[in-house]
Amino acid sequence: MKSLEELHKIREEKRKELELRVNTKADTREKHILVCHGTGCTSSKSPEILETFRRILKEKNITNVRVIKTGCFGLCAKGPIVIIRPEDTFYAMVKPEDCEEIIQTHIVEGNIVERLLCKDIDGSKVKSLDELNFYKKQKRIALKNCGVINPEDIDEYIAFDGYRALERVLREMSPEEVIDVIKKSGLRGRGGAGFPTGKKWELTRASIGEQKYVVCNADEGDPGAFMDRSILEGDPHSVLEAMAIAGFAIGANKGFIYVRAEYPIAVERLKIAIKQARDYGILGKNIFGTNFDFDIEIRLGAGAFVCGEETALLESIEGKRGQPRVKPPYPAQSRTMGKTNTY
Amino acid sequence: MEKSNNNKNTNELKNCNVCEQEDLFLKDLFETYRPEKDNLIQMLNEIQEHYGYVPMYVQEELSEFLKIPMAEIYGVVTFYSRFSLEPQGKYKISVCLGTACFVKGSQKIMDRLTERLKIEPGQTTEDGLFTIEQTRCVGACGLAPVFTVNGEVYGKATVQKLDQVLDEIMEQEGQSKNVS
Numbered sequence: 460m461k462s463l464e465e466l467h468k469i470r471e472e473k474r475k476e477l478e479l480r481v482n483t484k485a486d487t488r489e490k491h492i493l494v495c496h497g498t499g500c501t502s503s504k505s506p507e508i509l510e511t512f513r514r515i516l517k518e519k520n521i522t523n524v525r526v527i528k529t530g531c532f533g534l535c536a537k538g539p540i541v542i543i544r545p546e547d548t549f550y551a552m553v554k555p556e557d558c559e560e561i562i563q564t565h566i567v568e569g570n571i572v573e574r575l576l577c578k579d580i581d582g583s584k585v586k587s588l589d590e591l592n593f594y595k596k597q598k599r600i601a602l603k604n605c606g607v608i609n610p611e612d613i614d615e616y617i618a619f620d621g622y623r624a625l626e627r628v629l630r631e632m633s634p635e636e637v638i639d640v641i642k643k644s645g646l647r648g649r650g651g652a653g654f655p656t657g658k659k660w661e662l663t664r665a666s667i668g669e670q671k672y673v674v675c676n677a678d679e680g681d682p683g684a685f686m687d688r689s690i691l692e693g694d695p696h697s698v699l700e701a702m703a704i705a706g707f708a709i710g711a712n713k714g715f716i717y718v719r720a721e722y723p724i725a726v727e728r729l730k731i732a733i734k735q736a737r738d739y740g741i742l743g744k745n746i747f748g749t750n751f752d753f754d755i756e757i758r759l760g761a762g763a764f765v766c767g768e769e770t771a772l773l774e775s776i777e778g779k780r781g782q783p784r785v786k787p788p789y790p791a792q793s794r795t796m797g798k799t800n801t802y
Numbered sequence: 803m804e805k806s807n808n809n810k811n812t813n814e815l816k817n818c819n820v821c822e823q824e825d826l827f828l829k830d831l832f833e834t835y836r837p838e839k840d841n842l843i844q845m846l847n848e849i850q851e852h853y854g855y856v857p858m859y860v861q862e863e864l865s866e867f868l869k870i871p872m873a874e875i876y877g878v879v880t881f882y883s884r885f886s887l888e889p890q891g892k893y894k895i896s897v898c899l900g901t902a903c904f905v906k907g908s909q910k911i912m913d914r915l916t917e918r919l920k921i922e923p924g925q926t927t928e929d930g931l932f933t934i935e936q937t938r939c940v941g942a943c944g945l946a947p948v949f950t951v952n953g954e955v956y957g958k959a960t961v962q963k964l965d966q967v968l969d970e971i972m973e974q975e976g977q978s979k980n981v982s
Contacts, residue, residue: 498942499942499945502942502948503945534944535943535944537944538944538945682900682901683939685941685943721937721938723953758843758844761846761847761882761884762885763883764938775843778840778841778842778843780878780881781881
């Protein structure tokens, strides 16, 4: 359990420490070697690379370099990916055998290992991820922390303003104000239908029910679609924070995340994140000293594509066959375990 | 927990050489979860993970614990593709036939696998060594086509790579390579 002051202190101190992750001109003697631990890179043996880096650094007695596991950088076919900060050098298709050279040439001598740089589609070699034509014009919003922070360390999430929105919502706003902000933001569902989120929250807040739930649909089954997974693996706390805010807005004190069992890494990181958030008192009773309680449970899918459909998903959460229900009534009005929910 | 032993058929008994441990697992499971209906799929996931399939007698135990009719539990077990009613082989080889892998030619890998092991997807070899499964997207489309052996992912797979992996396993298990 951490007090608000303690959380603020963590944010301030950790942010300074992590400046080099986002600022190539950061004033520091430290270097961070970021090794992608998304599903793609893990499948191509990135954990072995992480271990090799750590072993070599220890052998060489280099103490100003840390090796960090991060979420997905988004170029799985070029994996395993290694990025070195603060200079933001991007190495692709790294093998454990390459670690020695990276440390000797890059870290010790300060030169780039040219042969491990990634080629862009026009054949030119790029030095950093953002120089790729694919990324040049992109601005990451939902994935802004992905590939920047260690997803298994709540402090790193807090450093980049994590749980600040929740604190503000709980301490300074009413549920109606929260819904109003969401409505004005124009935020909509990302599942295809694009239902306005503010409207959904408003409907759910207004519907009558003794117990409401926030249900997070992370049953991502479409081939090649890894939005949910990237967020869960790279920045799981952002999902928890958003669910808590939704819970406050609609009057729910319990949340479910329905996630595919085929994504073991995502499930594991979620479990870690939930535990850390509970330990810090960010999930549980009387969050941030208010009278708001909220807790989250994970529900695993079991390999049924249809369960990504909202009503089938609710059936599955209840432990039944994932057969879609007839609508109306809509889930915002009725019912998980006979109770109201939103997601 | 004693009672459950009586319900096992001989086939299940044969596969249960550590019965005491298995009972401990069930005992543990029933202590971890509250006897509420919505826990069914979570518990089945753990059972599948532990036994490699969902034995009939475990379904009966579950039915009693959660107060859900057997028919309903059977319905759930057969609905979700992760649950299996048959014991699985020591090596579970899953070939991804999701869109990305399929386009990249994973069917050829599946064909080779069924040809070499002489079983169809969903079946287990008689010696209990191999089970072939076709799986949906495992999320490594960047490495397509992929197959997995007991969860370990082999990306950018080829028929040659599959052969190599199979040979290694067979050698380890002291089997002759029955390449057809």
